Amino acid sequence: MHWVKSENIKPAEVKTAKIIYSGEITPRQVSELISALDEINNDYPQADSIKIFISSFGGSMESGYLAMQAIKGSKIPVETINAGMTGSSATLLYCGAQKRFTLAESSFMLHPAASPNINTEWIRPNDIELLRKDVEDGNKYFKTVYKRCTTLSDEEIKKILYSNDSARYLVASEAEKIKLSQGTLAGILPTSVAYYITNDTK
Numbered sequence: 508m509h510w511v512k513s514e515n516i517k518p519a520e521v522k523t524a525k526i527i528y529s530g531e532i533t534p535r536q537v538s539e540l541i542s543a544l545d546e547i548n549n550d551y552p553q554a555d556s557i558k559i560f561i562s563s564f565g566g567s568m569e570s571g572y573l574a575m576q577a578i579k580g581s582k583i584p585v586e587t588i589n590a591g592m593t594g595s596s597a598t599l600l601y602c603g604a605q606k607r608f609t610l611a612e613s614s615f616m617l618h619p620a621a622s623p624n625i626n627t628e629w630i631r632p633n634d635i636e637l638l639r640k641d642v643e644d645g646n647k648y649f650k651t652v653y654k655r656c657t658t659l660s661d662e663e664i665k666k667i668l669y670s671n672d673s674a675r676y677l678v679a680s681e682a683e684k685i686k687l688s689q690g691t692l693a694g695i696l697p698t699s700v701a702y703y704i705t706n707d708t709k
Contacts, residue, residue, distance in 0.1 A: 565595025620645025
């Protein structure tokens with residue numbers, strides 16, 4: 508994680524902090540996100556908002572859920588902004604905020620949870636059951652969150668979470684129609700406090 512903090516401004520004068528999250532949803536990157544949220548809440552308690560710009564095709568369901576809970580628990584209100592692509596488990600992170608926006612050309616991908624193929628030549632009944640349970644557990648996250656942060660019907664959500672053939676790819680205007688997004692922003696403004704979380708390990 509990298510960060511930029513202006514030396515010419517006092518902590519009490521910081522009104523907005525920014526987090527750029529670009530890359531997979533992984534345990535390491537989500538830990539960095541939570542660390543950034545905690546630091547902003549502790550060091551800049553008088554800030555009015557934390558803006559998280561997301562560009563991610565997804566990754567770990569459990570990590571996405573953890574990030575969502577951290578965003579919901581922030582004392583400083585968090586706004587999430589789709590800054591390119593917010594797909595799969597990244598939508599959990601996105602839906603953690605009460606205020607959600609998109610940049611003009613951004614898109615969303617809603618699809619079912621998946622489980623990796625078992626690394627074995629033969630699949631037994633118990634293996635099939637474990638795969639089924641793994642996918643069902645992932646879909647529970649999606650079902651609960653999409654019901655809360657969209658106007659999609661139960662039947663529409665069920666269809667999306669059954670097959671990738673029914674995955675929904677949404678542009679900004681379509682996301683607004685189902686209340687996933689509340690509007691479009693013009694761009695990413697500079698802030699005196701900013702954090703950058705990427706897959707880059709250097």
